[in-house]
Amino acid sequence: xxxxxxxxxxxxxxxxxRQLLLAEGSGALSTRRIARAVGCTATSIYLYFENKExxxxxxxxxxxxxxxxSLESAYREASEAHPAGEQRLRALARAYVxxxxxxxxxxEVMFRMAPEPLSExxxxxxxxxxxxxxxxxxxxxxxxxxxxxxxxxxxTAATLLWSSLHGLLSLLSNRRIDQRLDPTELLELGIxxxxxxxxxxxxxxxTSA
Amino acid sequence: xxxxxxxxxxxxxxxxxRQLLLAEGSGALSTRRIARAVGCTATSIYLYFENKExxxxxxxxxxxxxxxxSLESAYREASEAHPAGEQRLRALARAYVxxxxxxxxxxEVMFRMAPEPLSExxxxxxxxxxxxxxxxxxxxxxxxxxxxxxxxxxxTAATLLWSSLHGLLSLLSNRRIDQRLDPTELLELGIxxxxxxxxxxxxxxxTSA
Amino acid sequence: xxxxxxxxxxxxxxxxxRQLLLAEGSGALSTRRIARAVGCTATSIYLYFENKExxxxxxxxxxxxxxxxSLESAYREASEAHPAGEQRLRALARAYVxxxxxxxxxxEVMFRMAPEPLSExxxxxxxxxxxxxxxxxxxxxxxxxxxxxxxxxxxTAATLLWSSLHGLLSLLSNRRIDQRLDPTELLELGIxxxxxxxxxxxxxxxTSA
Amino acid sequence: xxxxxxxxxxxxxxxxxRQLLLAEGSGALSTRRIARAVGCTATSIYLYFENKExxxxxxxxxxxxxxxxSLESAYREASEAHPAGEQRLRALARAYVxxxxxxxxxxEVMFRMAPEPLSExxxxxxxxxxxxxxxxxxxxxxxxxxxxxxxxxxxTAATLLWSSLHGLLSLLSNRRIDQRLDPTELLELGIxxxxxxxxxxxxxxxTSA
DNA sequence: CATGAATGAGCGTTCATTCAT
DNA sequence: GATGAATGAACGCTCATTCAT
Numbered sequence: 001x002x003x004x005x006x007x008x009x010x011x012x013x014x015x016x017x018r019q020l021l022l023a024e025g026s027g028a029l030s031t032r033r034i035a036r037a038v039g040c041t042a043t044s045i046y047l048y049f050e051n052k053e054x055x056x057x058x059x060x061x062x063x064x065x066x067x068x069x070s071l072e073s074a075y076r077e078a079s080e081a082h083p084a085g086e087q088r089l090r091a092l093a094r095a096y097v098x099x100x101x102x103x104x105x106x107x108e109v110m111f112r113m114a115p116e117p118l119s120e121x122x123x124x125x126x127x128x129x130x131x132x133x134x135x136x137x138x139x140x141x142x143x144x145x146x147x148x149x150x151x152x153x154x155x156t157a158a159t160l161l162w163s164s165l166h167g168l169l170s171l172l173s174n175r176r177i178d179q180r181l182d183p184t185e186l187l188e189l190g191i192x193x194x195x196x197x198x199x200x201x202x203x204x205x206x207t208s209a
Numbered sequence: 210x211x212x213x214x215x216x217x218x219x220x221x222x223x224x225x226x227r228q229l230l231l232a233e234g235s236g237a238l239s240t241r242r243i244a245r246a247v248g249c250t251a252t253s254i255y256l257y258f259e260n261k262e263x264x265x266x267x268x269x270x271x272x273x274x275x276x277x278x279s280l281e282s283a284y285r286e287a288s289e290a291h292p293a294g295e296q297r298l299r300a301l302a303r304a305y306v307x308x309x310x311x312x313x314x315x316x317e318v319m320f321r322m323a324p325e326p327l328s329e330x331x332x333x334x335x336x337x338x339x340x341x342x343x344x345x346x347x348x349x350x351x352x353x354x355x356x357x358x359x360x361x362x363x364x365t366a367a368t369l370l371w372s373s374l375h376g377l378l379s380l381l382s383n384r385r386i387d388q389r390l391d392p393t394e395l396l397e398l399g400i401x402x403x404x405x406x407x408x409x410x411x412x413x414x415x416t417s418a
Numbered sequence: 419x420x421x422x423x424x425x426x427x428x429x430x431x432x433x434x435x436r437q438l439l440l441a442e443g444s445g446a447l448s449t450r451r452i453a454r455a456v457g458c459t460a461t462s463i464y465l466y467f468e469n470k471e472x473x474x475x476x477x478x479x480x481x482x483x484x485x486x487x488s489l490e491s492a493y494r495e496a497s498e499a500h501p502a503g504e505q506r507l508r509a510l511a512r513a514y515v516x517x518x519x520x521x522x523x524x525x526e527v528m529f530r531m532a533p534e535p536l537s538e539x540x541x542x543x544x545x546x547x548x549x550x551x552x553x554x555x556x557x558x559x560x561x562x563x564x565x566x567x568x569x570x571x572x573x574t575a576a577t578l579l580w581s582s583l584h585g586l587l588s589l590l591s592n593r594r595i596d597q598r599l600d601p602t603e604l605l606e607l608g609i610x611x612x613x614x615x616x617x618x619x620x621x622x623x624x625t626s627a
Numbered sequence: 628x629x630x631x632x633x634x635x636x637x638x639x640x641x642x643x644x645r646q647l648l649l650a651e652g653s654g655a656l657s658t659r660r661i662a663r664a665v666g667c668t669a670t671s672i673y674l675y676f677e678n679k680e681x682x683x684x685x686x687x688x689x690x691x692x693x694x695x696x697s698l699e700s701a702y703r704e705a706s707e708a709h710p711a712g713e714q715r716l717r718a719l720a721r722a723y724v725x726x727x728x729x730x731x732x733x734x735e736v737m738f739r740m741a742p743e744p745l746s747e748x749x750x751x752x753x754x755x756x757x758x759x760x761x762x763x764x765x766x767x768x769x770x771x772x773x774x775x776x777x778x779x780x781x782x783t784a785a786t787l788l789w790s791s792l793h794g795l796l797s798l799l800s801n802r803r804i805d806q807r808l809d810p811t812e813l814l815e816l817g818i819x820x821x822x823x824x825x826x827x828x829x830x831x832x833x834t835s836a
Numbered sequence: 837c838a839t840g841a842a843t844g845a846g847c848g849t850t851c852a853t854t855c856a857t
Numbered sequence: 858g859a860t861g862a863a864t865g866a867a868c869g870c871t872c873a874t875t876c877a878t
Contacts, residue, residue: 005858031852041860042852052852114234115384130387152398156390160377160402163386167376168369175324177372178339181365189361189407193369198402214841240869250843251870261869423862443741449848459864460848470848533802548805570816574808578795578817581804585794586787593742595790596757599783607779607825608787616820632837658873668839669873679873 004038010048012038017055018062021105026113029056056109057125063106064129067099071135085143086195092139093165093191096132100169101187107173111166133158144197152198164194213247219257221247223271226264231314235322238265265318265327266334272315273337276308280344294352295404301348302374302400309378310396316382320375342367353406361407373403422456428466430456432480435473440523444531447474474527474536475543481524482546485517489553503561504613510557511583511609518587525591529584551576562615570616582612631665637675639665644682645689649732653740656683683736684752690733691756694726698762712770713822719766720792720818723759727796728814735800738793760785771824779825791821 004012016037020028031052035042049055074095078088100107110129137158144154168190171177177186213221225246229237240261244251258264280301287300309316318327319338346367353363377399380386386395422430434455438446449470453460467473492513496506518525527536528547555576562572586608589595595604631639643664647655658679662669676682698719705718727734737756764785771781795817798804804813 009859030850032850043854043861044859046853047858111380111385112383114236133387155387156395156398159380159386159390159395160399163376163380163399164373164402165376166380167372167374167378169376170379171320171368171372171375174321176320177368178342178364181368186365186368189365190369190372193373193405193407196402196405198398218841239867241867252844252872253842255870256841427862445741448846450846461850461865462863464849465862529798529803530801551805573805574813574816577804577808577813578820581794581798581817582791582820583794584798585790585792585796587794588797589738589786589790589793592739594738595786596760596782599786604783604786607783608790611787611791611823611825614820614823616816636838657871659871670840670875671838673874674838 009038009040009044013040013045013048013055014058018059021059021109022103025105026108059106060109061125061128063103063110064125064132066103066106067096067110068128068132068135070095070099071132075135075139085139085146089136089139089143089161089195089197090191092136093161093195096136096162096165097169097187097191100165100173104173107169112170112173133162136161140197157198160198161194165190218247218249218253222249222254222257222264223267227268227314230268230317235317235326262326262328265322268315268318269327270334270337272312272319273334273341275312275315276305276319277337277341277344279304279308280341284344284348294348294355298345298348298352298370298404298406299400301345302370302404305345305371305374306378306396306400309374309382313382316378321379321382342371345370349406366407369407370403374399427456427458427462431458431463431466431473432476436477436523439477439526444526444535471535471537474531477524477527478536479543479546481521481528482543482550484521484524485514485528486546486550486553488513488517489550493553493557503557503564507554507557507561507579507613507615508609510554511579511613514554514580514583515587515605515609518583518591522591525587530588530591551580554579558615575616578616579612583608636665636667636671640667640672640675640682641685645686648686648736649730652732653735686733687736688752688755690730690737691752691759693730693733694723694737695755695759695762697722697726698759702762702766712766712773716763716766716770716788716822716824717818719763720788720822723763723789723792724796724814724818727792727800731800734796739797739800760789763788767824784825787825788821792817 013034017029017034020033020037029052031042031045034055035045038044045052045055049058071092074091075088078091082088133155137154140157140161141154144157168187172183172186177183222243226238226243229242229246238261240254241251243264244254247253254261254264258267283300283304284297287297291297342364346363349366349370350363377396381392381395386392431452435447435452438451438455447470449463450460452473453463456462463470463473467476489510492509493506496509500506551573555572558575558579559572586605590601590604595601640661644656644661647660647664656679658669658672661682662672665671672679672682676685701718701722702715705715709715760782764781767784767788768781795814799810799813804810
């Protein structure tokens with residue numbers, strides 16, 4: 001049983017791939033290294049995955065599942081504590097940032113890796129990916145209702161919130177941010193800023209001026 | 210004239226590098242591919258650049274120069290039209306986004322490429338890089354003065370604005386954003402949102418609640 | 419049958435490496451040249467050897483095995499013919515020289531190649547390497563006992579004998595020796611000279627004069 | 628005058644080449660590195676030297692000159708102190724070893740570098756190279772006369788002495804010698820052993836047995 | 837007298853993938 | 858169901874050398 005076979009081999013491959021991804025980043029994910037770690041030949045990987053890409057998709061999917069779970073429980077917990085919507089939104093943002101910081105490798109393949117190697121990203125993965133955004137959108141709607149704000153399409157608002165947090169996470173992990181600034185403070189402020197729900201756009205008002 | 214020589218070759222190399230970067234992302238940037246595209250040998254690249262890294266630095270530098278010029282003229286133009294600070298900030302944000310959209314190759318090496326291949330990022334490049342951020346910081350200060358807002362360190366505020374726009378540009382160029390959303394609208398709203406100057410953090414007030 | 423496969427390829431690689439080493443010296447030993455000589459791709463070498471270094475180690479090891487075998491049988495044969503120790507030592511020296519002349523490729527990696535490309539010379543190879551020297555040391559001890567000579571540490575004496583023969587072999591194979599001299603005579607005399615067991619050092623006696 | 632020209636450039640090239648050779652070993656001697664150090668282009672080297680090989684010859688020649696000078700003065704000094712020949716021989720051996728230890732880079736190109744890259748070693752260089760050996764031969768003759776030993780051709784004897792020292796120097800610099808042995812003691816004993824002038828060969832006597 | 841420009845060959849090594857068995 | 862064997866392309870980089878100017 002030292003050397004797994006059949007479906008056990010498939011999951012062993014995934015396990016090692018995941019471990020490699022998390023331990024050394026997406027650059028270390030090579031078929032040979034996975035095979036070496038599993039104890040099988042590189043060829044065997046192709047029995048269970050069409051591609052290295054296909055293998056990667058599975059991990060990306062896992063990542064989306066993890067993220068969603070984390071957002072969902074943050075939402076639930078916040079719901080119990082704070083009936084008002086604002087805190088729920090903040091809790092989601094905080095959970096998103098936490099995921100990005102704690103799972104940088106997952107985060108990378110999910111959101112930062114160039115799109116070409118993910119050319120044939122399967123449709124249902126996209127669907128799962130979107131669930132997280134929809135959760136944010138819902139939280140935004142609820143917060144907005146509570147605050148009587150002017151409407152901006154909630155999925156747009158969610159995307160804005162998301163991208164704003166994503167920018168901060170990206171620049172931090174790419175070390176493009178002035179080292180004299182405190183990352184923690186930056187993230188806290190970024191979360192706050194991101195959660196300020198956008199109102200009806202300024203430029204519409206501008207036209208009336 | 211088919212094959213450029215001398216300094217012309219140098220800029221041809223830079224041109225092709227930029228194009229390659231634009232067309233296939235930073236992962237496709239290899240000395241040999243650049244050489245092939247230019248029509249010279251890989252060796253020739255080393256006549257004009259010490260390293261692949263050095264070549265990248267030139268691109269990064271050029272990019273920062275371009276960006277700064279573009280931000281500066283946006284600032285100047287806005288200053289003439291609107292004495293009040295708020296519009297200036299928006300003009301800068303708009304110029305930043307425009308740069309990211311129009312110069313994706315430069316943008317990639319400047320902000321999105323992994324930091325390792327740019328290990329020894331030369332110091333004066335950093336200085337030039339920061340000038341852009343300082344311009345934003347100044348605009349924020351001016352806008353804030355005009356609006357009597359609670360103070361948050363302006364370089365922090367500038368970084369937040371920047372990262373928020375960066376997130377949007379990144380996700381768009383990585384095609385991670387729901388295609389049913391209109392990118393233009395997203396960007397306009399994103400700019401608006403980013404320009405809402407952060408006030409004293411909410412979580413401080415939260416403790417007093 | 420033209421192109422060897424599997425383990426046959428492995429030994430074909432070793433064969434060609436040895437031949438290359440012999441024909442053009444250790445400077446010509448490159449993975450690509452070996453591959454070309456064998457008729458396989460350079461990649462294939464890495465199927466059987468972790469490194470170029472590892473490949474060299476195998477050669478070194480083989481060489482030590484060969485040398486030791488040759489010394490050992492020379493010792494045994496001489497033991498049968500001559501109960502006195504002096505002849506045994508001479509037989510070992512002669513066998514060493516014969517090895518150096520008949521296996522110049524092995525000899526090169528074992529003793530003449532620069533030490534850097536053999537950076538992590540594995541320990542058990544060293545052990546095997548020393549066995550040959552210890553055999554010489556033993557023969558020296560036995561000869562000395564028979565002759566009642568003043569004692570010099572036998573491993574030192576063995577090293578001196580060895581290095582003296584090595585110098586002759588090296589200069590001959592580097593063609594640094596006056597071509598008017600007869601190599602065979604030189605070697606015979608060198609062997610004689612090397613086998614004159616060193617006595618207590620002269621410079622100690624010098625002080626008493 | 629920063630950038631030398633004409634014959635001055637030639638000697639500047641030699642100077643830098645020598646420095647490079649002595650500081651970093653023969654492996655660092657590349658035309659480009661020399662040119663960089665001199666401050667001229669690699670092309671300029673070919674104005675004064677047909678080859679990299681030709682340049683190397685000059686350095687090799689220098690080495691032989693140095694060695695000869697060192698041996699000569701050792702001989703002269705020993706002649707004054709010790710009218711008897713034995714000490715002169717020892718002094719020469721000691722000087723040879725000292726040269727090998729203190730000028731390992733010169734030593735390498737003179738005696739240890741593979742012969743192929745020195746294919747067209749010019750004739751008069753060889754002549755100069757032999758002068759050192761002849762000096763040793765003379766000392767041997769003188770010592771022998773003093774000791775009434777059986778004759779062995781003195782150039783043969785000199786070559787044996789030389790090769791024996793060379794073997795020790797080679798193995799030491801290739802780090803093939805057991806690190807538990809003291810190099811200084813080894814060298815002292817080696818010098819002693821090398822200076823034991825070979826007598827009529829043993830194997831001639833053996834035949835009469 | 838010297839350079840600027842360029843080349844072709846070569847280096848060790850890793851990659852994802854294929855195919856016959 | 859899995860392997861053993863092998864491949865072609867690619868990587869960044871250095872080398873000695875040439876040739877027109």
